[in-house]
Amino acid sequence: MGKRRNVRQWALAYALLLPSLVVFAVFAYLPLYRLVHFSLYQQSSRLGGGERYVGFGAVWDVLSGERFLQGTWITIKFLIFTVPAGIALGVLLAMAAHRRLKGIKIFQTIFSSTVASSVAVSSVVFLTLVNEQIGLLRNVSWLSLKSPNSALFAAALSSVWQNLGLTFVIVLAALQTVPEELLEAAHLDGYGAVRRFFRVVVPLISPALFFLAIVLVVYGFQAYAQIELITGGGPLRSTETLLYRITKLQKNTDLQVGASMSLGLFGLTFLVALVQFRLLERRVTYGN
Amino acid sequence: MSSVSFDHVTKRFGDTTAVDDLTLEVADREFMVLLGPSGCGKTTALRMIAGLESVTEGELRIGERRVNDVDARDRDISMVFQSYALYPHMTVRKNIESPLVATRHARPAAAERAARVREAADVLDLAPYLDRKPGELSGGQRQRVALARAIVRRPQVFLMDEPLSNLDAKLRTQTRLELVELWRRLEATFIYVTHDQVEAMTMASRIAVIADGRLQQVGPPQAVYDRPANLFVAGFIGSPPMNMIAGEVDRSPLAGPLRVRTAIGNIPLPTPPTTNLHSVVAGIRPEHLRLGGSDLSVEVLNVEQLGHERHVICRAGDARWVVRQAAHEPAPAVGERVGLGVDGASLHLFDPTSTERIA
Ligand SMILES: Nc1ncnc2c1ncn2[C@@H]1O[C@H](COP(=O)(O)OP(=O)(O)O)[C@@H](O)[C@H]1O
Ligand SMILES: [Mg+2]
Numbered sequence: 001m002g003k004r005r006n007v008r009q010w011a012l013a014y015a016l017l018l019p020s021l022v023v024f025a026v027f028a029y030l031p032l033y034r035l036v037h038f039s040l041y042q043q044s045s046r047l048g049g050g051e052r053y054v055g056f057g058a059v060w061d062v063l064s065g066e067r068f069l070q071g072t073w074i075t076i077k078f079l080i081f082t083v084p085a086g087i088a089l090g091v092l093l094a095m096a097a098h099r100r101l102k103g104i105k106i107f108q109t110i111f112s113s114t115v116a117s118s119v120a121v122s123s124v125v126f127l128t129l130v131n132e133q134i135g136l137l138r139n140v141s142w143l144s145l146k147s148p149n150s151a152l153f154a155a156a157l158s159s160v161w162q163n164l165g166l167t168f169v170i171v172l173a174a175l176q177t178v179p180e181e182l183l184e185a186a187h188l189d190g191y192g193a194v195r196r197f198f199r200v201v202v203p204l205i206s207p208a209l210f211f212l213a214i215v216l217v218v219y220g221f222q223a224y225a226q227i228e229l230i231t232g233g234g235p236l237r238s239t240e241t242l243l244y245r246i247t248k249l250q251k252n253t254d255l256q257v258g259a260s261m262s263l264g265l266f267g268l269t270f271l272v273a274l275v276q277f278r279l280l281e282r283r284v285t286y287g288n
Numbered sequence: 289m290s291s292v293s294f295d296h297v298t299k300r301f302g303d304t305t306a307v308d309d310l311t312l313e314v315a316d317r318e319f320m321v322l323l324g325p326s327g328c329g330k331t332t333a334l335r336m337i338a339g340l341e342s343v344t345e346g347e348l349r350i351g352e353r354r355v356n357d358v359d360a361r362d363r364d365i366s367m368v369f370q371s372y373a374l375y376p377h378m379t380v381r382k383n384i385e386s387p388l389v390a391t392r393h394a395r396p397a398a399a400e401r402a403a404r405v406r407e408a409a410d411v412l413d414l415a416p417y418l419d420r421k422p423g424e425l426s427g428g429q430r431q432r433v434a435l436a437r438a439i440v441r442r443p444q445v446f447l448m449d450e451p452l453s454n455l456d457a458k459l460r461t462q463t464r465l466e467l468v469e470l471w472r473r474l475e476a477t478f479i480y481v482t483h484d485q486v487e488a489m490t491m492a493s494r495i496a497v498i499a500d501g502r503l504q505q506v507g508p509p510q511a512v513y514d515r516p517a518n519l520f521v522a523g524f525i526g527s528p529p530m531n532m533i534a535g536e537v538d539r540s541p542l543a544g545p546l547r548v549r550t551a552i553g554n555i556p557l558p559t560p561p562t563t564n565l566h567s568v569v570a571g572i573r574p575e576h577l578r579l580g581g582s583d584l585s586v587e588v589l590n591v592e593q594l595g596h597e598r599h600v601i602c603r604a605g606d607a608r609w610v611v612r613q614a615a616h617e618p619a620p621a622v623g624e625r626v627g628l629g630v631d632g633a634s635l636h637l638f639d640p641t642s643t644e645r646i647a
Contacts, residue, residue, distance in 0.1 A: 184340050185373035189437075190361045190390035199390075203377040 035266075038259035043252045054256060062260035071242040071261070072268070074152065078241055079220040081156030082163070086216050087209060089160065090167025095197075097168070098175040119162055123229040126158040148238035151231045155239050158226050163219060167212055174208035175201070214276045221269055242268075290351040290364075290444035290477055291316045292337055297346035299332050299501075306332040308501035309346070315493075319471050319478045323488040324498035325524070330481040333498070334447050337479065338367050350445060361392055366438035367447040370454065372430050374422040380433050381418040384408055387441040408436040411470070428459045435467075439474060448480045452487065464490055485525050489513070497521050515636075519643040522571050522636060528599060528610040530571045534640065537568055548637070551605040553584035558632040563639070563646045571636035574599070574612040579620060581629015588620045602626070 039059050041051040062068055129137045130145060144150045178201055186196045202209070224243055231239040233248070240248075242265050249258030292314040299307040307329040314320040322330045335341040336348060339360030348355050355363055366387070374383050388401045396404065409415045412432040422430055431451060438446055451467075452460045468491050471478050482488055488495045489509045497504040497512065497520075505517035516522035522530045535550035537557070546557040548570050555570055579600065586602035586609060593615075600611040600620060611628065613619070620626050637646040 179371065179373065181369045181371050181373040182375065184338075185367070185369060186375075186386075186390070187340070187360050188338060188365070188367055189387040190392050192361075192392070195390065200375060203375075 035259050035262055038255050039263055040256075042256045045253045047252070049252075058256060059260040059263065062257050063264045067245060067257070068242070068261050068264055070237075071240060071245040072264070074239065075221065075241040075243075077152060078156055078159075078223060079217055081153055082159045082220050082223075083213060083216045085156075086160045086163045086167055087171075087212050090164055090171050090212065091209075093164070093168045094171035094175055097172055113165060119225040120229065122162045123158055123226045126154075126161065126226075127230055130154060145231055146235060148236045151235055152239045155223075155227050155230045158230055159220070159223055162226065163216060166215070170208050170212055171205065174205035178204045210276075210279050214272065217272050218269065221265065221272075291318075291349075292445055292477065292479065293349045294333070295347040295349065297333075297336065297348055298344050299329070299336060299341060300344045305501050307336070310498075310501075310503055312496055312503060312506060314477060314479055317475055317477055319468070319480065319491055319493040321488040321492035321495050322479065322481045322498055323485060323492075323495050323524075324483065324504075326483055328498045329501040330483075330498055331449055332501075334367075334449055334479060334481050337363075337445065338365055338447055339363050340367075364443050365445045365447055366441060366443040368434045368438050368449070368451045370450045372422075372434040372451075372454075374430060374433055374437075376422055379419050379421055380409075380414060380425070381405055383422065383433055384414075384418075384436045384440050386437060391441070404440050405436075408440040411439065411473070412436045427454055427456075428463065431455060431463065435470070439470070443476070445477045445479065446474075448478065450482055451480075452482075452484075460487075467491060485527065489525075495525075497524065499524070515645065516571075517645050519569060519571075519638050522638065522645075526573060528574050528612075530573050530636065531577070531604065531607070531609040532569055532571045533604060533607060535568055535570050536566055537563075548635075550584070552586060553628075555583055555630045555635060556632045557635070563637075565639060565646065567640050568646060569638040569640050569643075571638065572630055573634065574610040576631050576634040577609070577611045578629035578631075579611055579613055579617070579626055582627045583630045584628040585625060586628060588622055588624045588626055590622060591619050602628075 039062075040053060040055060042054045042058070043049070043051050129135050130140075132138055145154055182200060182204075183196060186200045191199060222243060223241060224247065227233060227239055227241060227244050233240040233244055242261065246258050246261050246265065249255070249261070294310045294312045297307060297310045298305065310333060322333060324330050332341055336343055337350070337355075339355070339358065343356045350363060350365070375386065378386070384405045385401055388396050388404065405418075406415070409418055412435055414429070414432055414436055417425060417429060417433075422433060425433065431454070434451070438448075448467075452463055455463060464487060467478075467480075471491075480487075480491065492509050494506055494508055495512050496506045499520050505512055505521045512521065513525055516525060516530070519532070523532070533550045533552065535548040535555070538547050538549050538554070539560075546560055548555040548557060548568060550570065555572075584604070586604045588600060589603055589608070590601040592599040592601065595615065597615055598613040598617075598619060600613055602609045602611060638644065639646055
């Protein structure tokens with residue numbers, strides 16, 4: 001009898017799990033399987049022309065090839081431009097708002113509003129700003145979309161702005177958990193404003209900063225729309241990040257390359273996730 | 289070590305006057321307690337000494353030095369916060385060491401810092417916990433870390449804002465004693481803020497009673513208890529509080545001996561009051577009333593047994609009075625009408641309009 005009940009319990013468990021299993025299968029496992037498949041088989045150039053096994057060697061060829069490495073390098077540069085600056089700006093703004101500086105309400109509204117506006121909208125706004133004829137920032141050489149040296153920076157700046165609302169809101173919330181008396185105690189101990197910030201505030205809000213670093217890195221990996229809209233990958237492919245390159249590889253014959261690069265991107269993201277878990281594990285506990 | 293003086297100091301926050309024209313001298317090596325109800329301005333006064341709050345008017349001195357415009361970091365004071373304000377991300381050792389590391393004056397060498405942390409930790413029995421984080425300590429231990437952090441820098445003045453209020457009753461009693469011992473040992477000036485009159489009575493060299501931002505009275509605990517300067521102090525200090533009743537001084541020689549006539553009877557006056565006021569408020573402490581006397585007549589509402597003594601709660605006109613009675617005396621019955629005897633020498637008289645003490 002015990003056995004029968006056991007079987008029924010298992011059946012019930014699987015029945016209840018089924019919907020989420022289906023969702024995962026359709027949206028996660030199946031695509032991943034297809035991805036691996038496409039990276040291992042070269043598709044024929046003719047429609048319905050079949051496929052040919054090329055194996056892991058071909059995947060490795062792609063991942064060690066110029067296209068992937070170049071894309072990775074551009075992506076890393078994009079991250080270097082967006083992540084530290086994004087966090088620093090968010091912290092600065094949140095500090096200003098937290099200390100209730102005059103006129104901060106306006107900034108608060110402006111910056112929080114990017115949380116609710118789409119990448120497309122902010123990209124178009126940015127494009128207008130750097131427009132060659134009418135843009136307010138048209139003469140700022142380090143934002144020029146014409147030069148391979150500055151175009152990525154310009155696209156990154158738009159991303160920083162786009163992400164600022166999120167950083168601002170998260171850091172502001174974290175700042176509000178830092179007790180005022182603790183900062184006063186630090187002041188009496190002898191810490192000036194700068195050391196107070198780095199010795200007390202930063203450690204206390206570090207979980208939020210870690211979180212933001214991870215989120216911004218992931219956003220950076222996923223950046224597509226702003227690049228498509230602002231630079232279109234150019235000039236001279238100087239703003240073609242990994243994801244952007246992958247999305248351009250849509251012809252039948254390109255599928256194996258695209259799939260291999262996607263696996264590479266997957267690997268990179270996975271690495272970041274690992275680092276994230278290590279950092280979060282080491283995170284200080286601030287319980288009472 | 290050093291004195292602290294408020295010279296007509298006022299602090300306003302917009303329309304709120306938190307501290308109103310405070311003049312107070314805290315002597316060197318004194319244990320001064322600022323006592324008053326919540327919101328009376330005690331914390332604000334303390335924070336002005338610390339330099340965490342600016343002085344709106346008047347002059348504040350630490351020792352001979354005017355400190356109105358001196359940065360908090362340069363005042364050579366330590367403060368223990370009500371919340372303890374320990375750094376949660378640092379070990380106990382780092383917390384205690386912090387003032388020595390952070391100072392912008394001569395910074396002691398690492399070896400000396402370690403020795404001083406050790407010493408402070410020993411004084412407060414914290415040696416076994418030096419490598420823990422504050423989150424792993426009990427409330428009492430955290431409180432001691434806050435004290436250790438305060439003493440490690442050997443400041444001129446210690447400021448404490450209700451440091452015992454987060455401890456349970458038993459620990460509070462014990463820590464009271466430890467604080468006084470610490471004060472004797474350090475031979476330092478302590479300025480201690482509390483709303484708890486028991487803390488004030490038991491620890492203070494002198495108490496400064498504050499109400500509504502104004503200083504009401506300063507003096508040694510017993511003096512404040514024995515001769516409260518006004519109705520507020522009379523009602524605030526003492527537990528159970530002083531019994532009060534309105535009355536008239538009867539001076540007509542024909543009416544017999546000098547006395548105060550009240551709604552519940554007459555209180556004899558041994559000496560003529562130093563006033564020609566007619567209306568007064570009479571105050572009598574619970575221990576100065578005697579059940580079974582014949583001066584006043586009241587109704588017993590309740591009898592509270594405390595073991596070593598008894599509190600008899602009575603209806604006296606519109607007021608509730610408390611009579612203290614030794615446990616070995618016979619207890620009155622609830623509902624009974626009883627007579628009370630008053631020792632005129634322990635009577636307090638106040639002016640009902642100015643609320644000041646008369647005699
Ligand atoms: N930063 C502040 N801003 C405005 N009002 C304040 C501030 N700090 C204290 N007050 C006001 O000043 C008065 C005294 O406060 P406080 O010194 O904290 O009293 P206590 O410590 O005796 O309870 C209160 O009315 C309080 O609301
Ligand atoms: Mg207070």
